[in-house]
Amino acid sequence: QSALTQPASVSGSPGQSITISCTGTSSDVGGYNYVSWYQQHPGKAPKLIISDVRNRPSGVSNRFSGSKSGNTASLTISGLQAEDEADYYCSSYTSGSTPCVFGPGTKVTVL
Amino acid sequence: EVQLVESGGGLVQPGRSLRLSCAASGFSFDDYAMHWVRQAPGKGLEWVSGISWSSGSIAYADSVKGRFTISRDNAKNFLYLHMSSLRPEDTALYHCTKDIKHSSSYAFHHWGQGTLVTVSS
Numbered sequence: 001q002s003a004l005t006q007p008a009s010v011s012g013s014p015g016q017s018i019t020i021s022c023t024g025t026s027s028d029v030g031g032y033n034y035v036s037w038y039q040q041h042p043g044k045a046p047k048l049i050i051s052d053v054r055n056r057p058s059g060v061s062n063r064f065s066g067s068k069s070g071n072t073a074s075l076t077i078s079g080l081q082a083e084d085e086a087d088y089y090c091s092s093y094t095s096g097s098t099p100c101v102f103g104p105g106t107k108v109t110v111l
Numbered sequence: 112e113v114q115l116v117e118s119g120g121g122l123v124q125p126g127r128s129l130r131l132s133c134a135a136s137g138f139s140f141d142d143y144a145m146h147w148v149r150q151a152p153g154k155g156l157e158w159v160s161g162i163s164w165s166s167g168s169i170a171y172a173d174s175v176k177g178r179f180t181i182s183r184d185n186a187k188n189f190l191y192l193h194m195s196s197l198r199p200e201d202t203a204l205y206h207c208t209k210d211i212k213h214s215s216s217y218a219f220h221h222w223g224q225g226t227l228v229t230v231s232s
Contacts, residue, residue, distance in 0.1 A: 036218045038156070045225065046148075046156065051211055051218035089156050093217045098172045100146075100158040100217040 004103035011109040017078040020106045022090030030071035034093035037075045041086045085110045113137040113221040115207045120226030133190040133207030141185035144210035149203035161215045197230045
């Protein structure tokens with residue numbers, strides 16, 4: 001069982017914006033700015049799309065944005081495109097005995 | 112271009128050992144922390160272990176602590192994961208990943224395609 005909570009699925013129509021939440025505690029998401037987001041297409045390795053809550057690595061579309069409020073981090077995908085259909089995972093540094101945890105993943109469907 | 116190529120996976124009996132290797136190229140290997148992240152078939156991602164650029168800082172997930180050992184050879188640009196006392200629940204695709212920073216920030220910027228470890232009798 002993941003220490004972080006994500007919705008199992010989120011869907012939207014092309015062009016719309018969607019937001020995926022990642023809820024933890026003050027020991028992980030709320031206590032540190034080490035939240036990352038990954039996109040994974042079927043059969044492919046994950047791709048880092050957001051680091052340190054809101055930083056986009058070079059080459060990542062600016063349609064992806066990250067934020068955090070309290071113990072919940074969020075990933076927003078604006079101008080939804082067919083190619084955005086994938087699984088999305090959040091992760092966070094934690095002060096627990098396992099220093100990094102992932103959320104269970106959210107399947108994004110483009111209608 | 113950053114390349115991470117894992118090897119060493121395979122079918123192994125419970126209780127046995129296996130060593131995974133990751134050949135890194137396309138970047139200054141000794142400038143970055145490195146990690147192993149695994150994904151069981153049809154399941155989510157699980158961080159396994161990480162090592163700083165100098166090997167001065169090493170960490171493990173509780174699920175593998177005491178059984179797995181991470182190491183690196185900066186002269187050869189290789190990352191390793193020695194796995195012992197393997198259990199069926201260790202069955203997964205093991206990815207070698209490059210941190211975005213020197214020390215572990217737990218942001219996995221580049222990923223290898225993975226090597227599959229299957230633990231079964």
